[in-house]
Amino acid sequence: MICQECNERPATLHFTNFSNGEKTELHLCERCAQEQGEMFLMNQGAGFSINHFLQGLLNMDSPFQAKTKDPFQQQEEVLQCENCSMTFPQFLKVGRFGCSHCYDTFREYLIPVTRRLHSGNTTHHGKIPKRVGGTIQLQRNIATLKHTLSDLIAKEEFEKAVDVRDEIRALEKQLAEERRGGE
Amino acid sequence: MSLERFINQAVSSWMSEDGPDSDIVLSSRIRLARNLSDIKFPTIATKDSAEAVIQAIRERVIAGPSTQFGPLELLKVDEIQPLQKRVLVEKHLISPHLAENSLNGAFLLSENEEISIMINEEDHIRIQCLFPGLQLSEALKVANDVDDWLEEKMNYAYDEQYGYLTSCPTNVGTGLRASVMMHLPGLVLTRQMNRILPAINQLGLVVRGIYGEGSEALGNIFQVSNQTTLGKSEEDIVDDLKGVVAQIISQERSAREALAKTSNIQLEDRVFRSFGVLQNSRIIESKEAASCLSDVRLGIDMGYIKNISRNILNELMILTQPGFLQQYAGGPLRPDDRDIRRAALIRERIQMESNE
Numbered sequence: 001m002i003c004q005e006c007n008e009r010p011a012t013l014h015f016t017n018f019s020n021g022e023k024t025e026l027h028l029c030e031r032c033a034q035e036q037g038e039m040f041l042m043n044q045g046a047g048f049s050i051n052h053f054l055q056g057l058l059n060m061d062s063p064f065q066a067k068t069k070d071p072f073q074q075q076e077e078v079l080q081c082e083n084c085s086m087t088f089p090q091f092l093k094v095g096r097f098g099c100s101h102c103y104d105t106f107r108e109y110l111i112p113v114t115r116r117l118h119s120g121n122t123t124h125h126g127k128i129p130k131r132v133g134g135t136i137q138l139q140r141n142i143a144t145l146k147h148t149l150s151d152l153i154a155k156e157e158f159e160k161a162v163d164v165r166d167e168i169r170a171l172e173k174q175l176a177e178e179r180r181g182g183e
Numbered sequence: 184m185s186l187e188r189f190i191n192q193a194v195s196s197w198m199s200e201d202g203p204d205s206d207i208v209l210s211s212r213i214r215l216a217r218n219l220s221d222i223k224f225p226t227i228a229t230k231d232s233a234e235a236v237i238q239a240i241r242e243r244v245i246a247g248p249s250t251q252f253g254p255l256e257l258l259k260v261d262e263i264q265p266l267q268k269r270v271l272v273e274k275h276l277i278s279p280h281l282a283e284n285s286l287n288g289a290f291l292l293s294e295n296e297e298i299s300i301m302i303n304e305e306d307h308i309r310i311q312c313l314f315p316g317l318q319l320s321e322a323l324k325v326a327n328d329v330d331d332w333l334e335e336k337m338n339y340a341y342d343e344q345y346g347y348l349t350s351c352p353t354n355v356g357t358g359l360r361a362s363v364m365m366h367l368p369g370l371v372l373t374r375q376m377n378r379i380l381p382a383i384n385q386l387g388l389v390v391r392g393i394y395g396e397g398s399e400a401l402g403n404i405f406q407v408s409n410q411t412t413l414g415k416s417e418e419d420i421v422d423d424l425k426g427v428v429a430q431i432i433s434q435e436r437s438a439r440e441a442l443a444k445t446s447n448i449q450l451e452d453r454v455f456r457s458f459g460v461l462q463n464s465r466i467i468e469s470k471e472a473a474s475c476l477s478d479v480r481l482g483i484d485m486g487y488i489k490n491i492s493r494n495i496l497n498e499l500m501i502l503t504q505p506g507f508l509q510q511y512a513g514g515p516l517r518p519d520d521r522d523i524r525r526a527a528l529i530r531e532r533i534q535m536e537s538n539e
Binding site for chain 1: 221223224226327339345346347348357412417
């Protein structure tokens with residue numbers, strides 16, 4: 001297939017666009033694609049990938065981006081993962097996280113991203129791993145009980161509060177043990 | 184090597200066995216993406232961090248006695264021959280990315296090749312289960328078992344809000360990609376694909392041709408898979424996909440019925456012409472081979488051609504790819520030679536059927 005732009009070089013990039021049920025196709029060689037500003041080219045011509053779309057999504061309304069554009073706030077601290085030292089701008093560029101800790105570091109900016117990528121969803125509702133998940137369930141229970149405890153104290157129901165406190169202690173002990181066991 | 188022996192060695196169970204609805208659904212695949220906590224993801228891995236992943240698996244998982252999934256051998260990508268790598272990619276057992284671009288890439292394969300576990304692909308661990316026919320729930324069950332078995336010994340990166348943490352935010356949550364490979368000649372011949380594709384895309388599913396370049400599907404084979412991984416449970420994702428696949432199956436069946444009613448003789452002509460090409464050609468390009476194989480398979484499904492097994496399409500789509508042809512030839516082949524070799528392999532394979 002020959003490039004539709006220059007009619008010279010072979011077309012190596014094929015774009016298909018669906019809008020209103022209409023399918024339009026565009027076949028371009030790499031050079032014309034580049035000239036067209038269709039920066040779909042990946043590292044070393046590995047074809048175009050979801051990355052570039054992703055980058056668009058990520059950059060759309062990132063408050064972080066707006067900040068760095070202000071020259072007077074250049075000194076604004078750059079979000080950086082402590083574990084793998086990936087910075088937020090780097091993440092925006094490659095569209096991939098560096099390690100699991102990045103999710104914690106960039107957490108506040110991720111909600112709009114996941115919402116767009118996963119049809120409005122921002123929270124996992126699937127499988128919970130048995131071992132790690134065990135402590136998550138425990139942590140949830142402890143958090144609920146702590147709420148109950150402060151309610152009881154507020155209402156001056158101290159006898160019940162003592163029971164709840166003991167329950168929390170027991171769970172916290174269990175949590176500590178399970179965590180040690182998991183190492 | 185005789186062709187029969189070559190095929191026996193080359194064919195995985197998903198290509199040779201029949202599954203539910205296997206007249207239309209060739210295979211079902213489940214993929215789970217998992218990562219270990221604290222270790223850098225493969226995207227920015229160093230040789231050491233990638234080696235740490237392999238070590239973790241080697242020490243904690245493989246060192247045990249033979250597994251509940253049968254023997255699982257750990258193979259490093261760097262240690263196998265380029266041609267062998269290509270063959271594994273053509274069989275969909277490992278990804279092109281793992282074969283070509285991974286740092287310290289490795290994989291585990293079960294004996295029947297239903298289970299493959301890729302290590303240091305885009306994520307630390309990618310569990311893949313490939314079943315014949317429409318068996319998404321069955322494949323999910325096995326994938327979950329493998330997942331539980333690995334999780335017993337390793338600390339997965341998991342977050343209360345985001346679920347399983349993955350290198351790419353498009354996989355976060357369940358890390359699940361469920362897909363089916365479908366043969367849809369009826370919908371293509373009746374020009375209904377262009378109407379159906381946008382509708383499927385609107386449901387959060389993706390359809391693409393799996394063979395061939397650009398947007399056209401070679402051999403009328405399409406892959407339908409889920410796009411979103413966060414917010415729905417694994418079972419719901421699979422059920423939603425199954426629902427849509429069931430719809431496509433019934434559309435494809437009615438398209439075939441309509442074809443048989445309205446253009447029976449034209450269809451029969453098309454099927455037997457393609458059969459003739461496969462039986463007689465001496466040079467055949469992959470594109471022509473794929474299109475003829477699709478016609479012949481349709482002919483078998485609709486009863487025009489008898490005494491030829493259905494899985495000839497699944498088998499030959501895989502075996503006529505460049506890597507396999509070269510393996511069968513015992514060495515590298517130039518593109519022209521491949522087309523000659525491809526034609527010979529197809530002729531012989533059809534001959535094998537008629538002898539039985």
